[in-house]
Amino acid sequence: MNKPRILLVNPPIYDFSAHDFWLKPYGLLTVGGYLRNLAELSLFDYLDRRHPLIPPDSRLKIDRFGRGQFLAETISKPSLFSSIPRYYHRYGLPRQVFREFMAGKGPFDHVLVQTVMTYWYPGVREVIEDIRELSPRATIILGGVYATLCPKHARNQGADLVIEGQNLAPLWDHLGMRPDLTALPYWDGYKNLEVGILKLADGCPFKCTYCSVPQIHPRFEARSLDRSIEELKYLVRLGVTQVAFYDDALLYNSHHILFPFLEKVLSENIRVQFHTPNALNARFIDKETAALMVRAGFKTFYLGFESNAYEWQKKTGGKVYSDEFTEAVWNLETAGADLRNITAYLIVGHPQGNLQNVEESMRFAHNLGIRVMLSEFSPIPGTPDGESLRATVDLDEPLAHNKVFFAHSFLGGQELNRLKILYKQLNQMSSLLQQP
Ligand code: B12
Ligand code: SF4
Numbered sequence: 001m002n003k004p005r006i007l008l009v010n011p012p013i014y015d016f017s018a019h020d021f022w023l024k025p026y027g028l029l030t031v032g033g034y035l036r037n038l039a040e041l042s043l044f045d046y047l048d049r050r051h052p053l054i055p056p057d058s059r060l061k062i063d064r065f066g067r068g069q070f071l072a073e074t075i076s077k078p079s080l081f082s083s084i085p086r087y088y089h090r091y092g093l094p095r096q097v098f099r100e101f102m103a104g105k106g107p108f109d110h111v112l113v114q115t116v117m118t119y120w121y122p123g124v125r126e127v128i129e130d131i132r133e134l135s136p137r138a139t140i141i142l143g144g145v146y147a148t149l150c151p152k153h154a155r156n157q158g159a160d161l162v163i164e165g166q167n168l169a170p171l172w173d174h175l176g177m178r179p180d181l182t183a184l185p186y187w188d189g190y191k192n193l194e195v196g197i198l199k200l201a202d203g204c205p206f207k208c209t210y211c212s213v214p215q216i217h218p219r220f221e222a223r224s225l226d227r228s229i230e231e232l233k234y235l236v237r238l239g240v241t242q243v244a245f246y247d248d249a250l251l252y253n254s255h256h257i258l259f260p261f262l263e264k265v266l267s268e269n270i271r272v273q274f275h276t277p278n279a280l281n282a283r284f285i286d287k288e289t290a291a292l293m294v295r296a297g298f299k300t301f302y303l304g305f306e307s308n309a310y311e312w313q314k315k316t317g318g319k320v321y322s323d324e325f326t327e328a329v330w331n332l333e334t335a336g337a338d339l340r341n342i343t344a345y346l347i348v349g350h351p352q353g354n355l356q357n358v359e360e361s362m363r364f365a366h367n368l369g370i371r372v373m374l375s376e377f378s379p380i381p382g383t384p385d386g387e388s389l390r391a392t393v394d395l396d397e398p399l400a401h402n403k404v405f406f407a408h409s410f411l412g413g414q415e416l417n418r419l420k421i422l423y424k425q426l427n428q429m430s431s432l433l434q435q436p
Contacts, residue, residue, distance in 0.1 A: 003040045004109040004175070007138070008032045008189065009131075010045040011113060011123035012092030014075070016084070016404040020068045021277050022244035023047055026197040027144050028114035031168065032186030034179035042105055043189030046092030046123075050192035053097050065275060065299060066195040066242035078122070080399050084408050092123070098130060107135040110175060113159070115146035118380070118398035119405075121157065128158045141171060148216055149381060150398050165216065166202075182227075184234050195242045196235035200228055200257050204249040206281075208317035209384040210350065210377060213248045220249060222257045229264050236270060244275040251284035258289075262296040273297055279304035279345050282328035283320045290328075290335035301332055302373075305344040308364040312355040316385075322364065329368045340434055342370040348419055349377040349407030351385055358419055366426040369434070374423050376403035377410075 010025035025045060032041055045051070049060055049068055062068035070091040077088040111131050115124050128140055143163035147154045154162045161174050172179055187193060203217030235243060250258060264270075274297050282303045285293075293301075307313060308322045325344070332342055344365035348358050358374075365372045379386040381395040394400050407416050 003038065005107075006032075006035060006039040006041050006175075007105075007108040007111045007135075008041065008043045008186065009111060009113045009127050010043075010047055011115075011120070011127045012046040012090055013070070013117075013120050014088070014090050014122040014126075015117075015120060015402070016081075016086045016088055018070055018072075018089070018091040020047065020049055020070055022067060022195050022197070022242065022275055024195060024197045024244075025114035025116075025144075026185065026199070026246055028112060029185040029187060029189070031112060031143065031171070032189065033183045034168075034181055035175075035177065036183050036186060037180055038177050039110075039175075041186060041189065042108070043186065044098060044101055045190070046098070048093070048190065050190070050194065051093060051097075052191050053093065053100070065273060078399055080397070081402075081405055084405060085413060086404065086408075090123070095126070095130065098127075099134065102130075102134040108138045111135065111138045111140050113140060113142050115142050115144040115154065117378075117401075118146045118150050118153075119378070119400075119402040121146055121150075121153070121398055124154075125157050132158065139174070141174065143168075143171070145212075145216065146398065149212055153396065153398055184231055187235060187238055187240075190238075193235075193238050193240055195244065196232075196238075196240040197244055197246050198228060198231060198235075199223060199246045200225075200250065200261055201247055201252070205252055206249070206317055206319050208319055210316060210347065210380075210386075212380040212383050212386075215382050217248070220252060222253070225257075225260055225264070228261055229268070232265070232270060232272070233268075236272060241272055242275065243272045244277050246278055248278065249281060250276065250278075251281055251289060254284060254289060259292060262292050265296050271297065273299045275300045276302050278302070281319055283324045285328035285331050287331050287334070290331035290337070294332070294335040294337050298337070299341055301337060301342045303328060303342065303344050303370075305361065305365055306347040306350075307356040307358070308361040309355055309357045312350075312352060312357075315352060315355065316350075325365075326368060329370055333369075339369045340371065340431070343373050344368075344370055345373050345375050346423075347377050348374045349403075349410045349416070351377070351379075351389060351410070353411070359422065362419075362423050362426060366430065369430065371427050371430060372423045374419060376407035376416075378403040379406055 060069045072089045139160040141161045142159045151164045201222045203220040204213045205220045
C-alpha cells in the first residue's frame with residue numbers, strides 16, 4: 001500500500017518587520033520526524049533563505065552567525081494598523097514559488113502547518129487558501145503557538161484540525177498512524193542547512209506576568225540528554241555550523257541539564273557555534289556557567305533584562321535584579337565572551353512602563369559595555385498583563401497582539417521612535433569604543 005503523502009509548511013510572515021534571527025519551524029520538524037517512516041514527507045519552508053528557488057540575484061544580507069534578511073514585499077496594511085506610520089510586509093518565498101512547488105510535487109493527503117506568533121496568522125491563512133485551491137482533497141492541520149494561544153480564532157481559518165499545546169493524540173487519531181516518537185526531527189527536508197535548533201528542556205519555572213510560556217508548557221521538564229546529543233550530531237552531519245537554543249529556561253537546573261550536555265559536546269569534540277536568541281536568565285550565569293558556555297562554543301548571549309527598576313522587576317515576577325545582571329555580564333566577559341555579542345533585551349511599551357525607566361535601563365546596560373535591544377511588549381491573552389488590558393485591547397483579534405502596533409498605540413509613535421533612536425545611538429557608541 002502507498003504511504004500517505006504529507007506536506008509540512010512553514011508559512012510566510014506578515015508583519016511590520018522580520019529578520020531571520022535563527023528562525024526554524026522546530027515544532028513542525030519534530031512532528032514531521034515522528035512520521036518519517038510512515039509517510040512520504042515533503043517540506044516547504046517559506047522562510048528558508050537558502051532555498052534553491054530563491055532568485056540568485058536577491059542578495060539577501062547574511063552575517064557570520066547565520067542571521068539575515070528575508071525576501072520581502074510591501075503589502076497593504078490591515079485596517080487595524082491604518083494609523084501606524086510604518087510599512088507592512090510579507091516576508092518569505094513568493095506565493096508563485098509555492099504554486100510551482102505544488103504543481104510539481106502535489107497533491108497531498110495531509111498538510112501540517114506551523115504557527116508561531118499569534119499576530120502572524122495572515123500568513124497561515126494565505127497557506128490554507130492556497131492549499132484548498134491547489135490540493136483540495138488534503139486535510140489541513142495547524143499546530144504551534146498561535147494554535148495553542150488562540151485555538152478558537154485558529155479554528156475559524158479553515159483548517160480541518162487545530163492541535164493545541166503538546167497533546168498530539170488528536171493528530172495521530174486524525175492521521176490513523178502510530179508515530180515513532182524516537183525519530184529525529186525532519187531536518188533532512190532541507191536541501192541546504194546552516195542553522196539548526198535544539199531544546200534541552202520544555203517550560204520555565206518562573207511566571208513573569210507578561211509571558212505565556214506558563215500556559216504553553218505548564219511544567220518545566222528536561223529532555224533526554226542522549227537524544228539532544230543525537231540531534232546535535234545529526235545536525236552536524238547535515239552541515240549545520242550554527243545552533244540556536246529555543247529553551248525558555250536554558251540555565252535552570254543547569255548542573256543536571258546544560259552542564260552534562262556541554263561536557264559531552266566538549267568530550268566528543270563537537271564543534272558548532274551556539275546562540276541564545278530566546279533570552280537567558282542572567283541570574284544563573286555564575287563564573288562556572290560562563291566559563292563552560294564560552295569553552296563549549298557559545299558565541300552570542302541574549303540576556304533578558306527588561307528593566308533596571310527594582311519595583312518593576314519585583315512586580316513582574318522577579319526573574320532577575322540589576323546586581324545579578326551586572327555580575328552575569330562580568331562573568332561572561334571574564335570567561336572570554338566578546339562584549340559586542342552580549343545583548344540586553346529591554347521590554348518597551350509595557351503597561352506598567354511608568355515604573356520601568358526604559359531610558360535609564362538602556363543606559364545602565366550600555367554602561368556595562370554591552371548591546372541593547374528593545375523588545376516591544378506583546379499583549380498575550382491568558383497572561384496577567386495581557387488580561388489586564390482586555391477592557392481596552394481586543395485580545396480576541398490576534399493582530400492586536402502585534403508588538404509594533406501595541407507599542408505605537410500605548411507609547412505613541414514619537415516616544416517609541418525616540419527610544420529606538422537612543423538605543424541605536426548607544427549601540428553605535430559601543431561599537432566605536434570597542435573597535436579592535
Ligand atoms: C523561539 C522563539 C522565538 C524566536 C523565533 C521563533 C520562530 N520560529 O519564529 C525569536 C527569539 C526570534 C522570538 C522572538 C519573539 N518572540 Co518568541 N518565542 C519563541 C519560543 C521560545 C518558541 C516558539 C517555537 O518555535 N515553538 C515551536 C517548538 C519549539 O515548540 P514545541 O512546544 O517544542 O513543539 C511541540 C508542540 O507545540 C507541537 N507543535 C509545535 N508546532 C507544531 C506544528 C504542527 C503542525 C503540529 C501538528 C504540532 C506542533 O508539537 C511539538 C512537539 O511536541 C516561544 C515560547 C514557547 N515556549 O513556545 C516564544 C513566543 C512565541 N515568543 C513570543 C514573543 C512575545 C516574542 C517577541 C514578540 C518578543 C519581543 N517582544 O520582541 C519576538 C517577536 C519577533 C517578531 N519578529 O515579531 C511569545 C508569543 C507572542 C505572540 N503574541 O504570539 C512566546 C509564546 C513567548 C512569550 N513570551 O509568551 N521568539
Ligand atoms: S523567565 Fe522568561 S520564559 Fe520564564 S516566565 Fe519569565 S519571561 Fe517567560
